[in-house]
Amino acid sequence: MEESASLGQFIPLHYHYNMLSDSPRLLGFKEAIAVMVRPGARVLELGAGTGVLSFFAAQKASRVWSVERNPELAREARRILSLNPGAERIEVVEADAFDYLPPEPVDVVLCEMVHVGMLREKQLPVISSFKKRYRERFNAPLPLFVPEAAIQAVQPVQQSFDFAGFHAPVPLFQHPYSVQSDTKGLGEPVSYQTFSYNEDLPERCDWEGMLTVTESGSLNALRFITKNILAVLAAKNSTIDWFSQYLVIPLESSFDVRPGERVKVRFSYRPGDPLEALSGSLVVTGG
Ligand SMILES: C[S@@+](CC[C@H](N)C(=O)[O-])C[C@H]1O[C@@H](n2cnc3c(N)ncnc32)[C@H](O)[C@@H]1O
Structure with a gap:
């Protein structure tokens, strides 16, 4: 299917x-x-x-x-x-x-209809389509949206892909609110995209940027993070947030990194694409 x-x-x-x-x-x-x-x-x-x-x-x-x-x-x-x-x-x-x-x-x-990375599910195309048709039909200001916005980020990691002695580097999902003992963060997450639902929504998720290594290790995967801002509480200067499940994508080859090194990352996919659109476009090169 x-x-x-x-x-x-x-x-x-x-x-x-x-x-x-x-x-x-x-x-x-x-x-x-x-x-x-x-x-x-x-x-x-x-x-x-x-x-x-x-x-x-x-x-x-x-x-x-x-x-x-x-x-x-x-x-x-x-x-x-x-x-x-x-x-x-x-x-x-x-x-x-x-x-x-x-x-x-x-x-x-x-x-x-949110999935990490805005992959798979049709959140962005559905809301873009709704906004266009709503404006045409009602000629009225747009309603409020819940979620209101999202921030997407990517992080260099060392991931264990060992399953009872079986080495299987496969994409995997993680519960964002639990400790992940099989994952070592090798650098801070870097934001690659931010958008608000009441503004024009991105038609692509493209990024070319640098990640800075802060921990020594074997860089063999990238972790993708989507923070959904469900509501902005302006009076309290805070937000109500919900993180989608993290997505860890294995790299084709791993390399050793040390603090201070920079890693170049490039990827390109459309919101709603399958995971393979992200993993297939991913290029990671050491600095
Ligand atoms: C992630 S679930 C969320 C369900 C519910 N809102 C909740 O929070 O528990 C997304 C739902 O959207 C429905 N859905 C997906 N695409 C749709 C579409 N084009 N039109 C209407 N419903 C759709 C799915 O069948 C599914 O029930």
């Missing part, structure tokens, strides 16, 4: 348990939605899944349109939402977020 179909568009119901039980993700969204959705607001969710974010929104909103393309999930979202308070204010719409517009302007758009 094409990757965009298997992951970007159709995340099976049993995988939603993982997303529901991911506390940093869920509590981050819950807090951000409580801040961003004013009493009586109209809210649109793109990519509803089980409907959990629409449920959070409906605790304050007067109306929530909750769009899900996968028919099985749309049915499940209706069933699960009906078990929870506020369901009468939520309309689950089985539709493609690339086509759908709500019947009237909305105050807030929720969209969590």
Whole structure:
């Protein structure tokens, strides 16, 4: 099955348990939605899944349109939402977020089709498409977006790819909120992209830059980090953040590095591309 179909568009119901039980993700969204959705607001969710974010929104909103393309999930979202308070204010719409517009302007758009690096899932193309069609249809100011922004970074690492004696340098995902004893950071993460959802969104994730080594080791992988800024709390001078799972991509060959050395990195892919678009474009050279 094409990757965009298997992951970007159709995340099976049993995988939603993982997303529901991911506390940093869920509590981050819950807090951000409580801040961003004013009493009586109209809210649109793109990519509803089980409907959990629409449920959070409906605790304050007067109306929530909750769009899900996968028919099985749309049915499940209706069933699960009906078990929870506020369901009468939520309309689950089985539709493609690339086509759908709500019947009237909305105050807030929720969209969590986020994958590390903005790879695989269609967050950026979906929101770009929504903004274009929304402006044409309503000729109104854009709603607020949750998440509001993102910062993407890359870090040089030494990664163990040893699995019970079997050496297998494969791409891997890491829980960002746990200690990763198999990974040694060889330098600080460097930001390669920052964007706000209410501004023009990037059509590519291209970078050519230098990473500075701060620890000795064998540089054999790069770690990709996506920090989602769910809400900006201007009055408190702070943000509500959620990190996507880290992605570690093995390099074709490793090399020893020492503090002070600089490593040149280049890559280029489009948001929504499969992982291979990033790994296949990656060029890393020692300084
Ligand atoms: C990462 S899940 C998030 C689900 C839910 N919002 C949550 O936070 O638990 C993304 C959801 O978007 C849906 N989706 C993906 N592409 C879509 C599209 N083009 N139109 C509507 N829904 C889509 C998937 O089926 C999936 O349920």
